[in-house]
Amino acid sequence: MRNVFLFIRRYFTFISFVLLQVLALSMLFRYNKFQRAVFLGKANEITGYFNSQYDNVDDYFHLKEENQRVHRMNDSLLNLLQGNFMKIDTGSHVITDTIRYDTSQMVRKYLAKEAKVVTNSINGMKNYFQINRGAKQGIKDNMAVINSDGSVAGQVVGVSENFSQVMSLLNVHTTVSAMMKKSRNNGRIEWDGQSPFYLTLRNIPKSDSVMVGDTVLTGINSYNYPPGWMIGTVADIVEDKSTNFYVLRVRPSANFQNLQQVFVIENLQREEQVALDKATQKKVDELNKRRQ
């Protein structure tokens, strides 16, 4: 017993070094696995406070660009107003039914909420940014985040009371369903962790005539991202002889360096869609089991 104590006393520094390393590494790997874990919680609130203080000052340096982006977005929305359109057929006229119930009533699928980026990083291989809206404001995991000019920025991965952590497109774990605007062919966007100025688009078949400068939008194969939002433009076409698919380098239209005002977009039918997906999977599995 005495020897054990002597051993501990002799190698006390080394043992504490190993213990601290194990603690740090276990935090690191656990967090990577579950994406959010214990870490976001109180810590998020504290760093969030400091980050928003800093952000109050930093805002002034980006006001001009931000204004231009918002103005452009407003412009595009203005052109969608009902008042801009008129019926050509003068023979028809609108009759208002006495029962005011519109059977062709639209159901809302996507709901946008505004938020503000308080801290941002683009230097690492796994980049995240923090926004100043959290669970109290109705932010949930997996919501899409869109920049103020309507280009895709990322996806919520962690929520605390008043802040949320967003996984940027510039993150090696990101995959986003995407489609070519011209042909509506679906592929997926990834990031290789190298240049923050280029994303990679895969799975676009070679039968598609892709040209440099073509627009890439968010695709339909996603529960999180609303389809039809701009991701970027094709910057380079890499010929991959071994497959029938293109590898396209895409220049993102969002400027990740100065994200300021963003929109968080909620898919109101996400749960239903996911539940249906799971139920189908279960049924198929059961069928397969019975067949065996």
Place this chain on the structure above:
Amino acid sequence: MNDVVRNVFRFIFFIVLQIYVLDNVPPLHRYIIPMIYYLFILWLPFSISRFWLLIIGFLTGLSYDYFTVTPGLHAAACVLIAYFRPFIVNILIPKDTSEFNYSEPSAKAMGWAPYAVYVLILSVFHHGYILLLELLDVGNFLDFLIKVVSTTAISVLLIFTAEILFPRRLKYRTNTA
């Protein structure tokens, strides 16, 4: 100023500098990642015990991690350099304590060449370890090598710039304390 108070201020200063200035530098190139916050550990007094050095290193790394959302990554690297710091200091400073009476590592205290070696070795350890952990997760080996060299070069450049631009008023170690 009291040693403790001074180091607390230094700690806050380095973390804030790293998060709000260096991490916000526009991307010049993907290999250029400026890092200086761990200079806090390099500048801690000689007299600090090895155990407390480890604890302080861990807390420094962890508080930076809270802002970068990489729990444990920088903490692990800081604990590593905090562990190896006393060994390297022992090799580099003169054994005769009557000649050597500065309280913390600096170019003036250790001489330029030993100080450069001290900074270089610990920078390589710090960046090498962080990038190795990143390599295990994602990335390729050539990238890893280039990044270790480039980030170390940038950090050493920053540290020496700081050393030349802001000379610290060095306190002497006395026997009375």
